[in-house]
Amino acid sequence: MTLFLVKRLIMLAATLLVAAIVVFSVLEILPGDPALVMLGVSAQPDTLAALRAEMGLDQPAWTRFFQWIGGLMTGELGRSYTYDVPVSELIGERVVVSLPLAVMALTLSTVIAIPLGVIAASRHNKTLDIALTGAAQFGIAIPNFWFAILLILLFSVTLQWVPAGGFAGWDAGFWPATQSLLLPAFALALPQAAILTRVTRSSVLEVLQEDFVRTARAKGLSRNAALWRHAVRNALIPVITILGLQFSFLLAGTIIIENVFYLPGLGRLLFQAIAQRDLIVVKDLVVLLAGSVVLVNFIVDLGYAVLDPRLRSGGGHV
Amino acid sequence: MKRLFLALATCVAGLVPLQLQAAGDGHLNMGVVLEPPHLDPTAGAAAAIDEVVYANVFEGLTRIDRNGEVKPGLASSWNVSDDGKTYRFTLREGVTFHDGTTMDSADVLFSIERAIATDSVNAQKALFEPIESVAAEGAGTVVVTLKRPTGHFLFNLGWGDAIVVGEESADGNKANPVGTGPFTFKRWVKGDRVELQRNDAYWGEPAKLATATFRFIPDPAAAVSAMMAGDVDAFANFPAPENMVQFEADPRFKVVIGSTEGETILSTNNGRPPFDDIRVRQAIAHAIDRKAIIDGAMFGYGTPIGSHFAPHHPAYVDLTNRYPLDLEKAKSLMAEAGHADGFKATIKLPPPSYARRGGEIIASQLREIGIELEIIPVEWAQWLEQAFRGKDFDLTIVSHTEPMDIGIYARESYYFDYQSEAFNGFMEKLASEVDEKARYAVMADAQKQLSEDAVNGFLFQLAKHGVWNAKVKGLWENSPVQANDLTEVSWEK
Numbered sequence: 001m002t003l004f005l006v007k008r009l010i011m012l013a014a015t016l017l018v019a020a021i022v023v024f025s026v027l028e029i030l031p032g033d034p035a036l037v038m039l040g041v042s043a044q045p046d047t048l049a050a051l052r053a054e055m056g057l058d059q060p061a062w063t064r065f066f067q068w069i070g071g072l073m074t075g076e077l078g079r080s081y082t083y084d085v086p087v088s089e090l091i092g093e094r095v096v097v098s099l100p101l102a103v104m105a106l107t108l109s110t111v112i113a114i115p116l117g118v119i120a121a122s123r124h125n126k127t128l129d130i131a132l133t134g135a136a137q138f139g140i141a142i143p144n145f146w147f148a149i150l151l152i153l154l155f156s157v158t159l160q161w162v163p164a165g166g167f168a169g170w171d172a173g174f175w176p177a178t179q180s181l182l183l184p185a186f187a188l189a190l191p192q193a194a195i196l197t198r199v200t201r202s203s204v205l206e207v208l209q210e211d212f213v214r215t216a217r218a219k220g221l222s223r224n225a226a227l228w229r230h231a232v233r234n235a236l237i238p239v240i241t242i243l244g245l246q247f248s249f250l251l252a253g254t255i256i257i258e259n260v261f262y263l264p265g266l267g268r269l270l271f272q273a274i275a276q277r278d279l280i281v282v283k284d285l286v287v288l289l290a291g292s293v294v295l296v297n298f299i300v301d302l303g304y305a306v307l308d309p310r311l312r313s314g315g316g317h318v
Numbered sequence: 319m320k321r322l323f324l325a326l327a328t329c330v331a332g333l334v335p336l337q338l339q340a341a342g343d344g345h346l347n348m349g350v351v352l353e354p355p356h357l358d359p360t361a362g363a364a365a366a367i368d369e370v371v372y373a374n375v376f377e378g379l380t381r382i383d384r385n386g387e388v389k390p391g392l393a394s395s396w397n398v399s400d401d402g403k404t405y406r407f408t409l410r411e412g413v414t415f416h417d418g419t420t421m422d423s424a425d426v427l428f429s430i431e432r433a434i435a436t437d438s439v440n441a442q443k444a445l446f447e448p449i450e451s452v453a454a455e456g457a458g459t460v461v462v463t464l465k466r467p468t469g470h471f472l473f474n475l476g477w478g479d480a481i482v483v484g485e486e487s488a489d490g491n492k493a494n495p496v497g498t499g500p501f502t503f504k505r506w507v508k509g510d511r512v513e514l515q516r517n518d519a520y521w522g523e524p525a526k527l528a529t530a531t532f533r534f535i536p537d538p539a540a541a542v543s544a545m546m547a548g549d550v551d552a553f554a555n556f557p558a559p560e561n562m563v564q565f566e567a568d569p570r571f572k573v574v575i576g577s578t579e580g581e582t583i584l585s586t587n588n589g590r591p592p593f594d595d596i597r598v599r600q601a602i603a604h605a606i607d608r609k610a611i612i613d614g615a616m617f618g619y620g621t622p623i624g625s626h627f628a629p630h631h632p633a634y635v636d637l638t639n640r641y642p643l644d645l646e647k648a649k650s651l652m653a654e655a656g657h658a659d660g661f662k663a664t665i666k667l668p669p670p671s672y673a674r675r676g677g678e679i680i681a682s683q684l685r686e687i688g689i690e691l692e693i694i695p696v697e698w699a700q701w702l703e704q705a706f707r708g709k710d711f712d713l714t715i716v717s718h719t720e721p722m723d724i725g726i727y728a729r730e731s732y733y734f735d736y737q738s739e740a741f742n743g744f745m746e747k748l749a750s751e752v753d754e755k756a757r758y759a760v761m762a763d764a765q766k767q768l769s770e771d772a773v774n775g776f777l778f779q780l781a782k783h784g785v786w787n788a789k790v791k792g793l794w795e796n797s798p799v800q801a802n803d804l805t806e807v808s809w810e811k
C-alpha cells in the first residue's frame with residue numbers, strides 16, 4: 001500500500017511538471033501580447049513598453065518560466081495582468097463557485113444514476129428497463145448548454161422560480177447562493193447521470209451472471225437482497241472509474257455552463273483570461289485543473305482499493 | 319422516483335420570494351457584455367471600464383453629454399485665449415472625492431501630469447500630446463498651455479481617459495475607484511457584478527437611483543434569459559441584434575435603436591499588393607452591397623456609410639453613392655488593374671458578429687468579381703497582434719468605436735497603411751482651426767478624400783441596440799462616448 005501511494009505521488013508530481021511545461025510553451029507560441037490587449041489600438045509604443053516592463057514581460061522566457069515555477073512551489077501564484085490582484089485571490093473567489101457546483105453536479109448525477117441503473121438492470125428487458133435505457137440515450141445525446149437554456153426558459157423565464165444566472169454570493173446566505181447553483185448543477189449533472197446510468201446498468205447485469213450471485217440466491221437470499229448486498233458492491237468498480245473520468249468532464253463542462261449562467265467560476269475565469277491574454281492566470285489555472293484531475297484519479301485508485309481488497313496487497317492492478 | 323420529483327418541486331417552490339427584491343424603486347440592474355479588467359479608466363483601453371465608471375464614479379474637467387456635446391464637468395467654466403493655445407479652467411468649489419479629500423487644482427495637475435509622464439500607461443496618451451505645460455493658479459484655477467491650437471481639446475478632456483483622479487487615491491483606483499461622481503463604488507464581485515451607491519455628498523444634482531448594479535453577461539442567450547426573467551432591467555447595448563424583434567413584441571420592454579461612434583469598415587491593407595492598387599479597392603467598393611450586409615449580419619440595424627465618419631455628426635457628408643453597387647464597373651476595374659481572372663486573398667475576422675457574419679457576406683459578394691477570399695477567424699488578441707500590429711492581413715472587418723477618429727488615417731504606418739499628403743494636409747488644417755464652420759468644411763474635405771481613395775470598404779455605422787424595462791427612464795439612447803451615464807436614470811412611478 002505504501003509503495004502504491006509513493007508511486008502515485010511521483011506520478012502526480014511528474015504530471016504536473018509536464019502540464020506546466022506544456023502550458024508555458026503553448027502560451028509562449030500563442031500570438032497575442034497582453035499589454036496590447038490591455039491598452040488597445042490607440043496605445044503608443046512607449047506606453048506599451050512601460051506596461052510590458054510593469055508586467056515583467058520584457059524578461060527572457062526561461063527567466064519567466066523559472067520565476068513562475070519557483071513561485072508555484074512556494075505557493076506564490078503571481079499577479080493577474082488584467083485584474084492586477086494576486087492570482088491566488090482570484091482563484092479563491094472563483095473556487096467557492098466552481099467547486100460546490102462540481103460537487104453538486106457529481107452528487108446529483110450519482111444519486112440519480114446509480115439507483116436508476118440498478119433498477120434498470122434488475123428489470124432487464126422489461127418495459128421500465130427499456131424506458132430508462134431510452135431516456136439515458138436521450139440524456140447522453142443532449143448537449144448540456146442546450147439543456148441549460150431549456151431549464152432557464154422553464155424555471156427562470158416562464159415560472160420565475162430561480163434567477164436566470166449570476167451568483168448571489170455565499171455572503172448573501174446559504175440558500176440564495178445554493179439557489180444560483182441549482183439549475184447549472186442540474187444541467188451539468190443530467191448528461192453525466194445518463195452515462196452513469198448506462199454504465200451501472202451494464203455492470204450490474206454482468207455481475208448478476210456471476211457464480212457468487214447465484215450462490216447467494218441458492219443460500220436463500222431474496223432477489224433484491226442478493227442484488228443490493230452482493231451484486232451492486234461488485235459492480236461499482238467500473239462506475240467509480242467513470243465517476244473519476246466524469247470529474248474532468250465536469251471541469252470542462254463548467255466552462256460552458258458558467259458562461260450560459262454567467263456564473264463567476266473558474267471556467268469563466270479561464271475563458272476570460274485566455275481571451276484577454278492574462279497569461280499568468282491561464283498558466284496557474286491549467287496547472288491547478290490538471291492537478292485536481294490527477295488528484296481525483298488518485299482518489300479513484302484509493303477507492304478501488306477500498307472496494308476490492310485484492311488490490312490493497314499491491315497485486316495485479318496498478 | 320416520485321419522491322425525487324417531489325423533493326425537487328418543494329426546493330424550487332421555496333425560491334419564489336427571493337426573486338422579487340431586484341426591481342424595487344431606486345435600484346437598477348444594468349447588463350453589460352464585458353467585464354472590465356479593472357476600474358481605472360486612465361490605465362486601460364477597455365470600453366468596459368468606461369461603461370461602468372464614466373460619469374458615474376469619475377468625472378473630468380469637461381463631460382460629454384448624451385448628445386455628444388461638451389458640457390462643464392469639474393471645471394465650471396473656461397476661457398480660451400485668442401491664439402487658441404491657452405485654456406484657463408475655473409474649477410468648481412466644494413467638490414470632494416469619495417474618500418473625503420478635496421478636489422482642487424493640485425489633483426487636476428496631478429492627473430494630467432500622470433497621464434503625460436514617460437511611464438504613463440494611459441491608453442489614450444495621444445489625447446494629451448498637444449499639452450505643453452499645465453499650471454495651477456491657486457486652488458481653483460488651472461491653466462493649460464498647448465503647443466498648437468487643438469480644435470477638439472475640450473472634447474478630448476471629456477474622455478474617460480482624461481478623468482480627474484485624487485492624488486491620495488489614484489494608485490488604488492483599479493480595485494477601489496475613488497472619484498467625484500454621483501455614485502460611489504461599493505463593491506466588485508469579480509466575474510459577476512459591480513455595485514454602486516448614490517453619493518450623498520455629490521456637488522451637483524444627486525442621482526435619482528439609490529443603488530445600481532452592473533452585471534456582466536457575455537453570452538447573448540444568457541442575456542436574453544436575464545432580461546426575460548427580470549434579473550436585469552436594462553441592456554444599453556444588447557449583444558445580439560437578432561433578439562430585438564422578440565423584445566419589441568413584448569410590452570414589458572422598450573427597444574431603442576441608437577447610434578454609436580463605431581464606423582464598421584472592411585479594413586484593407588493598402589500597403590500590400592494587389593490592394594495597393596486603387597482600382598482594386600474601387601472595384602471592391604463597387605462590389606459591396608451595404609444593404610445586404612446590414613440586413614444579413616445586423617438584422618437591419620445600422621446606417622450605411624461612404625467614408626470614415628459618423629452619420630449623426632453635423633459635418634457628415636453622405637458619400638454612400640460615390641461607388642454605387644455596380645458589378646460590371648467593378649469587373650472592368652479589376653481587368654484594368656490586370657486581374658481580369660480575379661485573385662485569391664484572405665480576410666481575418668475578429669469575434670464580434672458584425673465581423674464574422676459580415677465577413678461571410680462580403681466573401682460571397684467579392685466572389686462575384688473574381689476575388690476568392692479565404693476566411694480566417696481570429697480572436698481579439700490574435701487580431702491585435704497579427705492584423706493591427708503586424709499588418710499581416712489582406713482584408714479584415716472591424717468597427718472603429720472611438721469618437722471622431724478620422725485622424726487615424728493620418729497616422730504614420732497605421733495598420734491599413736494609407737498614405738496621402740492631401741489627407742494629412744486636411745488633418746493639419748483641422749488641428750489648428752478653431753472656427754466651427756471652417757472645421758466642418760475641412761472635415762467634409764477629409765471624408766471626401768477617404769471616399770475617393772476607397773481606402774477601406776466603408777460599410778455601416780454600428781447601431782446601439784438598447785433594450786430596457788419600459789418603466790426605466792433617462793438612459794442614453796446613443797453613445798457619443800462609451801459610457802452608461804446613470805445620473806438621470808429613474809423608475810417611472
